[in-house]
Amino acid sequence: MGLKNFEGADEEFNLEQMEAETEAMLRLRYLNAENATFARTPGGFVSLDIVGEADAVSPEHYDRVRVVRSFPFTAPDTYISISTTEEKSKEIGIIKDITKDVSKETRKMLEEQMNLRYFTPIITKINDIKEEYGHAYWDVDTNEGPCRFVIYMNSSSVVSLSDVRLMVTDLDGNRFEIPDYTRLSAGELKKLDLFL
Amino acid sequence: MKNKKREISEENIKKSGKLPQEIGAELKSRGITEADIYVSVRTDMDLNCDFTPGWLILTKGKKLISATADPLSGEIHFFKGMETRKSRTVARDRKWNFAEFDVSDLKNAYVERSVSGGFLILVHKDVNDPEAEGLAETAAAVSNHCMSGATKIERLCEKIIDGKEIDEEALEDDEEEEFCPVCGMMYPDSDRKVCPKCMNKKSIFRRTLGYLKPYKWRILVMFLCYLATAALNIIWPYLNGVVLYDRVLGKDEKFLSFLSVESNRFAVILLLIVLTMVMTKITMQLVGILQGVMTAKIVPRVVKSMRNDVFGAMGKLSINFFTSKQTGSLMTRVMSDSDEVSGFFIDGLPYFLINVFSIIAMAVVMFRLSWPLAIVALMFMPITFLVSWFMLPRLWHRYGRRHRATRSLNSKIHDNLSGARVVKAFGQEGSEVRRFDKSNEKVRSADLAVMNYDNKFSALYSAAENLASLMVYIVGAYLILIQKRFDYPILITFAGYVGQMTGPMDFMSFFFRWFTNCMNSAQRMFEIIDAVPEIQEKENAISLEQIEGTVEMKNVTFGYEKNKPVLKNINLKVEGGHMLGIVGRSGAGKTTIVNLISRLYDPQEGTVTLDGVNLKDLSFKTLRGNVAMVSQETYMFMGTVAENIAYARKDASRAEIIRAAVLASAHDFICRMPDGYDTIIGSSGRDLSGGERQRISIARAILANPKILILDEATAAVDTETEQAIQQSINMLIKGRTTISIAHRLSTLRDADSLIVIDEGKIAEQGTHEELLKQKGVYYKLKELQTKALALKGIE
Numbered sequence: 004m005g006l007k008n009f010e011g012a013d014e015e016f017n018l019e020q021m022e023a024e025t026e027a028m029l030r031l032r033y034l035n036a037e038n039a040t041f042a043r044t045p046g047g048f049v050s051l052d053i054v055g056e057a058d059a060v061s062p063e064h065y066d067r068v069r070v071v072r073s074f075p076f077t078a079p080d081t082y083i084s085i086s087t088t089e090e091k092s093k094e095i096g097i098i099k100d101i102t103k104d105v106s107k108e109t110r111k112m113l114e115e116q117m118n119l120r121y122f123t124p125i126i127t128k129i130n131d132i133k134e135e136y137g138h139a140y141w142d143v144d145t146n147e148g149p150c151r152f153v154i155y156m157n158s159s160s161v162v163s164l165s166d167v168r169l170m171v172t173d174l175d176g177n178r179f180e181i182p183d184y185t186r187l188s189a190g191e192l193k194k195l196d197l198f199l
Numbered sequence: 200m201k202n203k204k205r206e207i208s209e210e211n212i213k214k215s216g217k218l219p220q221e222i223g224a225e226l227k228s229r230g231i232t233e234a235d236i237y238v239s240v241r242t243d244m245d246l247n248c249d250f251t252p253g254w255l256i257l258t259k260g261k262k263l264i265s266a267t268a269d270p271l272s273g274e275i276h277f278f279k280g281m282e283t284r285k286s287r288t289v290a291r292d293r294k295w296n297f298a299e300f301d302v303s304d305l306k307n308a309y310v311e312r313s314v315s316g317g318f319l320i321l322v323h324k325d326v327n328d329p330e331a332e333g334l335a336e337t338a339a340a341v342s343n344h345c346m347s348g349a350t351k352i353e354r355l356c357e358k359i360i361d362g363k364e365i366d367e368e369a370l371e372d373d374e375e376e377e378f379c380p381v382c383g384m385m386y387p388d389s390d391r392k393v394c395p396k397c398m399n400k401k402s403i404f405r406r407t408l409g410y411l412k413p414y415k416w417r418i419l420v421m422f423l424c425y426l427a428t429a430a431l432n433i434i435w436p437y438l439n440g441v442v443l444y445d446r447v448l449g450k451d452e453k454f455l456s457f458l459s460v461e462s463n464r465f466a467v468i469l470l471l472i473v474l475t476m477v478m479t480k481i482t483m484q485l486v487g488i489l490q491g492v493m494t495a496k497i498v499p500r501v502v503k504s505m506r507n508d509v510f511g512a513m514g515k516l517s518i519n520f521f522t523s524k525q526t527g528s529l530m531t532r533v534m535s536d537s538d539e540v541s542g543f544f545i546d547g548l549p550y551f552l553i554n555v556f557s558i559i560a561m562a563v564v565m566f567r568l569s570w571p572l573a574i575v576a577l578m579f580m581p582i583t584f585l586v587s588w589f590m591l592p593r594l595w596h597r598y599g600r601r602h603r604a605t606r607s608l609n610s611k612i613h614d615n616l617s618g619a620r621v622v623k624a625f626g627q628e629g630s631e632v633r634r635f636d637k638s639n640e641k642v643r644s645a646d647l648a649v650m651n652y653d654n655k656f657s658a659l660y661s662a663a664e665n666l667a668s669l670m671v672y673i674v675g676a677y678l679i680l681i682q683k684r685f686d687y688p689i690l691i692t693f694a695g696y697v698g699q700m701t702g703p704m705d706f707m708s709f710f711f712r713w714f715t716n717c718m719n720s721a722q723r724m725f726e727i728i729d730a731v732p733e734i735q736e737k738e739n740a741i742s743l744e745q746i747e748g749t750v751e752m753k754n755v756t757f758g759y760e761k762n763k764p765v766l767k768n769i770n771l772k773v774e775g776g777h778m779l780g781i782v783g784r785s786g787a788g789k790t791t792i793v794n795l796i797s798r799l800y801d802p803q804e805g806t807v808t809l810d811g812v813n814l815k816d817l818s819f820k821t822l823r824g825n826v827a828m829v830s831q832e833t834y835m836f837m838g839t840v841a842e843n844i845a846y847a848r849k850d851a852s853r854a855e856i857i858r859a860a861v862l863a864s865a866h867d868f869i870c871r872m873p874d875g876y877d878t879i880i881g882s883s884g885r886d887l888s889g890g891e892r893q894r895i896s897i898a899r900a901i902l903a904n905p906k907i908l909i910l911d912e913a914t915a916a917v918d919t920e921t922e923q924a925i926q927q928s929i930n931m932l933i934k935g936r937t938t939i940s941i942a943h944r945l946s947t948l949r950d951a952d953s954l955i956v957i958d959e960g961k962i963a964e965q966g967t968h969e970e971l972l973k974q975k976g977v978y979y980k981l982k983e984l985q986t987k988a989l990a991l992k993g994i995e
Contacts, residue, residue, distance in 0.1 A: 021984075046336030047246075066333050075314075088311075088335075119340075120313045122248040140281060147250055148273065153280025174279040175343035178315040197596060 034085060034096035035104040041068075041112055049112055051085060051095065068095060070116040076164045079121075083113065123178045124150060126171070129191040139197070141171070145179065152177065161198040169198070221295050222254060222266050229299070235259050237365065238355065240348025242267065243276065244316065244340040245296075250276040252293075255319070255339050255352050261359055263300040263321075263352070265339045268293040278344050300338055308338075308356035310349050316342040319349050321356075350763075400718045407540055407721050410505060414497045418545075421497070424490035425553040431483045432699055433560050438476055440692025441568075447472055448688075498545050505537035505724065512727050517734040518799040533727065536720040543717035551710050554703035561696050568689050575674045576697050579667035583701050586663050587708040590656045597652050601645040608638045668697050734801060740818035746825055747775035747810050748906040748937035750796055754805035757795060765791045767960045769805070773953075775906075778938040780951030782978060787957040789941045793909045796939065797826050809907070827905035829929075831912040833892040837881035840869055843895055847903035855902060863898035863928045865891070890921035897928050908933060910940040914947060922947075945982055954978065 040052045044067060053063040069092055073082035083098040101110050124145035131142040134156060142151050152173040154160040162170050169181040181187070184195060218226075218239055226232075235258045242253040245267040251274070253267035271293070302308070306324035310317045319339045325332035341349045358365055411418060446454035447469055458468065510533070565573035615622060615631050622631055675690040751772045758764040765788045773779040781789045794800050795807050798814045807814045814822060827847065835843055844859055845851040851859075856876065860866040868891055872878045880887055880895075887895070893913065900908060910929065914922040926947065933940075933950070942948050949968075956964040956977050964976050971978040 044334070046334050048335055067335050069311075119248055119318070122313060123315060138280060147248075147276075148270075149275045150250075150278065151275060151281040152278035172315075173343075175346070176315060177278055177343045197600065 032096040033104075034098050036106055036109070039085075039096065039098075039105075041105070041109045043112060049116055053095070063095070065095065070113050070120070072117060072121065073097070075121055076168075079117075083117075123170075123180050126179050126181045129187065129194050132194040132197070134197065138174075141173075141179075143179070150179070152179070171198075218254060218256070219293075221293065222256075225266070225295065225297055226256070226264065229264070231256075231258050231260070231262070231264075238351065240351055241345050242339045242341045242349065243345045244342060245270060246337055246340055248316075248340055250274070250342075253339065255348065257302070257352060257355055261302045263302050263338060263356065265298045265300075266295050267339075268295055278342070282344075298338065302356050302359045305356065305360055306333070308353055308360065310346075310353045316340065317346060317349060319352060400715075403718055403721045403725065406725065407544060410501050410541070411497075411544060414500070417493050417497055418549075421490050421493040421545075422549050422552075424486045424493065425549050426556070427486045428483060428490070429553045429557045429560070431479055431486070432557060433564060435476075435479060436692045436695025436699065437564070438472070438479065440688050440690075440695055443472055443476075444688030444691055445686060494545055498541050501541040501545070502537045505541065506533065509533045509537065509724055509727050512730065515732050516727075516730055517732045518794075533724065536724045539720040540717055540724065543713060547710065547713055547717070550706065554706050558700065558703050561700055565693065565696055568692065569678065569685055572671060572675055572678060572690075572693055576667065576671050576693065576700075579663075579670050580697075580700060580704055582663040582666065583660060584704045584708050586656075586660050587705050590652075590659065591709055592712070594649075594652050594656055597645070597649045601642070601649050604638070604642040604645040608635075608642050611635055611638045664701050667701075668694055671697050734798060736819045737816055741812055741816050741821070742818040743810060743812065743821045746821070746906050748825070749773065749775045749808075749810050750907060750937060750939070751808045751811075752792070752795070752802075752805065753808070755795065755802045755807060756804040757791060757800065757802045759791075759800075764803075765960050766795075766802075769960075769962060771955055771962065771965070773937055773939060775810075775937055776935060777952040778933060778940060778950055780948035780954040781939065781941045781957060782943075782945065782948070782954060782981065783957035783963075788960045789957055790911055792957070793828065793911055793939060793941065796907070797828060797909060798822055825906040826909065827900040827903045827907075828909040828911060829893075829896050829900050829913045830909075833889075833896040835881045835887065835892060835895065837879075839874075839877050839879055840872070840895065841876040843880060844898045844902055846899055851902055856898075859898040859902040860895075862901050862931050863894045864924050865894035865898050865928075868894075890918070890925065893921075893925055894928065897925065897932060901928075901932055905936065907937045907939070910938065910942075912941050912943065914942070914944070945985055 042050050044050050048067045051065040051068045067088050069086045069088050071084045081100050083101050086092040086094045098104050124147040126143045126145050128144040133140045138153050140153050154173050167183045167185050171179040237257045239254050239256040245251050249270040251268050251270040256264040305321050307322040311320050318337045321338050323334045752769050755769040756764050757766045783789050841856050844856050914925050955962050
C-alpha cells in the first residue's frame with residue numbers, strides 16, 4: 004500500500020515496548036497495607052506510594068489519587084479502585100476489601116474521599132409529592148436537611164436499586180436515596196405509590 | 200440572542216452584583232469594589248458537602264474568592280424547578296467564611312465531578328515555595344444545581360492560566376432568565392421557557408380556534424345537533440312523565456281541547472303521544488348520526504393540518520433539535536397532541552356548552568315543576584360530582600401504573616427475544632423466565648389495583664347516584680302523600696331529570712382537567728411551530744454562482760453543550776480541489792469538524808468560511824448545493840433504488856442515475872436484484888448489505904455533484920475487499936473536488952494532500968505524510984501500528 008514508501012523509520016518503532024504497555028493495561032493490581040502507603044496531603048486529598056513491587060522499575064509515587072467504588076450500590080466496601088486524577092485517568096490498583104486490606108487510618112482517609120464523591124442525601128421523610136404536567140414536585144426531609152426538588156415523570160427518575168432501595172434523580176441529576184421504602188409511613192407510601 | 204453583538208458594558212458587571220451585603224463588605228475590606236468583579240456565581244455547599252449558600256467571585260485582579268455561609272440546620276434547600284427568586288435570597292445575619300486564591304499562581308483549575316455535583320479543584324504551581332508545586336486543594340463544592348456556575352469559573356480560570364484575554368462572550372450570563380416572570384417559579388425545563396402554571400391559556404385557545412375556522416359552518420351544524428339533542432333530552436322526561444301519565448292516563452279533558460281533539464277520544468291521543476315519543480327518539484338518533492358524520496368529517500382534517508404545520512416546522516429546525524434528549528418524546532407527542540387538541544375542541548368544547556345549557560334548562564324546568572323537590576334533587580347531585588372529582592384522578596393514576604408495568608413487561612419481552620441468541624448461547628432460559636415472572640407479577644398487582652379501585656369507584660358512584668334519586672322519591676312521596684302538593688306523574692318526570700343530570704355533572708368533573716391537558720398539548724405543538732431554528736439563513740444571504748471550494752476554519756471553538764467544548768481553537772485550511780485527511784481516536788472531535796463545515800451547527804467562537812465567505816452569511820442553496828456527505832451511517836429512505844440515488848437531485852435523468860451507479864460500482868449489484876433500479880429498499884423493503892448501502896450512498900453523492908465532499912469513515916463498516924472497491928469509486932468521486940476525509944485506516948488517506956491529527960479537540964499534528972512521519976508523533980505511531988505490527992505477525 005501507499006504507506007510503504009515511508010518505512011524508513013523502522014528502528015524507532017519498538018514493538019516490545021508497545022506490547023508491554025498493552026500488558027500493563029490489562030493487569031489487575033491489588034493494593035493492601037503491605038504494598039501501598041496512603042497519606043493525607045495538605046490540600047485535603049490523598050497521596051499514594053507503592054513499594055515492594057517485584058517488577059517495579061522505580062518506586063511509584065502519586066501526589067493525589069482518585070478513590071472510586073467499583074460497586075457503589077451493591078458492595079461499597081470492596082473493590083475500591085485507586086486511579087490517577089487526570090481526565091483520562093488510569094487505574095493504579097484495586098483494594099479488594101477496605102475493611103480488611105488496609106489500616107484503620109487509611110480506611111478512614113479513603114472513606115472521607117469517597118463520602119465526598121458519593122455524597123447523596125438520604126430521604127428520611129416525605130412531606131409531599133405533587134404531580135403536575137409531567138413533573139413531580141418533592142418536598143422531603145433528608146439527613147442533610149429539608150430539600151425540595153423536581154423530577155421528570157419518567158421511569159428513569161426513580162430507580163430501584165434493590166427490592167426496597169430507591170434512588171431518585173432530579174432535573175439536574177442530583178441524587179437522593181430512600182434506603183428502605185417499606186419503612187416509610189402509610190401516608191408517605193401513598194405519596195410515593197406512583198413511582199413504585 | 201446568539202448573534203447579538205456584545206460589548207463590554209457596565210450593565211454586565213452590575214448584573215453580577217447581586218451579592219449579599221456581608222460579602223460586599225468583606226470584599227471591600229480586601230480592597231475589591233463592585234467594578235473589580237468579573238463574575239460571581241452561586242454555590243450551594245460547603246467543602247464538607249453540607250448544603251449552604253455560597254458564592255465564587257472572580258476579580259479582575261485575578262483573585263478567586265470563595266464565600267460560604269455557615270450551614271443552618273433546618274434550612275430548606277431548593278433545587279431546580281422548586282427554587283424561586285425569593286428562596287434564593289439569603290438571610291442577613293449569617294456567618295460567612297472566606298477563602299482567597301490567586302489564579303495567576305495556579306497550574307490548573309478544574310471541576311472534578313462527583314455522582315451528583317462536583318468540586319472546583321485548584322492545582323498550585325511553584326512560585327517561590329517548591330513545596331507548593333502540584334499541591335491541589337478544593338476551592339468550592341456544588342451540587343449539579345449550581346454546576347453551570349462552577350464550570351464557568353473553571354473556564355475563566357483556564358483562560359487566565361493560559362494567559363488569554365477574557366472577552367465579554369465568556370462573561371455572559373449563561374443562565375438567561377430561568378424564572379417565570381409571573382409566579383416566580385423556576386421553569387421546570389430550562390430549554391422550554393414555559394411556566395405550566397402561568398402559560399397564556401387564552402391566547403393558545405384562540406390560536407387553536409383558528410384551525411377550526413375553515414369548518415365554521417359544519418361546526419355550526421354540529422353545534423345545532425348538540426343543541427337539538429339537549430332539547431330533546433329535556434323534552435323526553437316531560438313527555439314520558441307529565442304528558443303521558445298526567446294528561447293522557449289521567450284523562451285530562453283540558454288537554455284534549457287544547458289539542459282540539461274530541462272529548463273522550465283518549466285512544467287517539469294515546470296513539471298521538473306514542474307517535475310523538477317514537478318520533479322524538481328517532482329524531483334523537485338521526486341528530487346523533489348527523490353529528491357523528493360532521494365530527495368524522497372535521498376532526499381528521501383539523502388533525503391533518505395541525506400535523507402538517509408541526510412537521511413543516513420541524514423540518515426547518517436545526518439538527519440540534521433532533522439530537523437533543525427530548526426529541527423522541529416530542530415526536531410521539533406531536534402525533535398524539537394534535538389528536539388531543541382537535542378532540543377537545545370538536546368533542547369536548549361543544550359538549551361542555553351543551554351540558555351547561557342542559558343543566559341550567561333542567562334546573563329551571565325542575566324548579567317550575569316543584570321547587571322543594573328541585574332543591575332536594577340539586578342538593579344530592581353534587582355528591583356524584585364530588586365522587587368522580589376525587590376518585591377519577593386516582594383511578595387514572597392506577598391506570599397509568601398498569602400502563603407503565605405493561606410497557607416494562609413488553610420491553611422485557613422485546614429485550615429477551617432480540618437477545619435470543621445470547622440467551623441460548625449462555626443457557627439462561629431459566630433465569631430469563633424468572634426475570635419475566637418478576638415483571639409479570641408487577642403487571643398483575645397493578646392490574647389488581649386498577650380493578651379494585653375501579654370497583655370501588657363504580658360502587659360509590661352508583662350509590663351516590665341512587666341516593667339522589669332515592670331522596671327525590673322519598674321527598675316526592677312525602678310531598679304527594681302528606682302535603683298533596685302534586686301528583687305522581689310529576690315525580691316520574693323528576694326522576695327522569697335526575698337520571699339525566701348525572702351525565703353532564705360527571706362530564707364537568709373531568710372537563711377542566713381535559714381542558715388543561717389540551718392547552719398543554721396545544722402549547723407543545725405551538726412551541727414547535729414557533730421554534731426559531733438556531734441555524735438560520737441570513738437575510739440577503741450571499742449566493743455564489745461558481746465556487747472554488749476553499750474551506751477554512753479560524754480559531755473555532757465549539758461544544759454541543761455550552762460548557763463542554765469538543766473542539767478547542769481549531770485552525771485549518773483546505774484549498775479548492777485538495778484533499779484533507781483527518782485522523783484521531785474516536786471521540787476526539789473529527790465528526791464535529793465536518794458537522795461545522797456542513798453547517799449543521801454554528802461554532803461558538805471563531806469562523807468557518809467557504810471561499811472566504813463566512814458560512815453564516817452564505818445562502819443555504821449555495822451551501823447545501825455544494826456540500827455532500829458520505830458517512831458511515833448510510834440512510835436509505837423508503838423507496839426505490841433509483842429514488843434513493845436521486846435523493847438530492849430529483850430531476851436527474853435515468854442515464855445520469857445509471858452513470859452515478861456505475862461510478863460508485865453499484866450498477867452491477869443493482870442489476871442483479873430482481874427489480875433492478877425499481878427495487879424497493881428502505882425500512883420496509885429489501886435488505887441491503889453494508890457495502891451495498893455504502894455504494895448507493897456514494898452514488899447519491901456522485902449524482903449530487905458537490906464541490907465539497909465529506910467522507911466520514913465512509914468505509915469503516917465494510918470488509919477489506921469491499922473497501923477496496925469502494926475506495927476506487929471514491930477515487931473517482933474526489934477528482935476535482937475539495938475532499939475532507941475522516942478515517943481510521945490510514946490507507947484510506949494515502950491520496951490526501953495534507954493531514955491533521957485531532958486529539959482531545961485540538962489539532963495535535965498537521966502536515967503532509969512525510970512531515971508527520973518525521974515528527975515521530977501520534978501519526979507515526981499509528982502508521983507503524985497499522986503497517987508494521989501486522990507485518991511482524993506475518994499478516995500482511
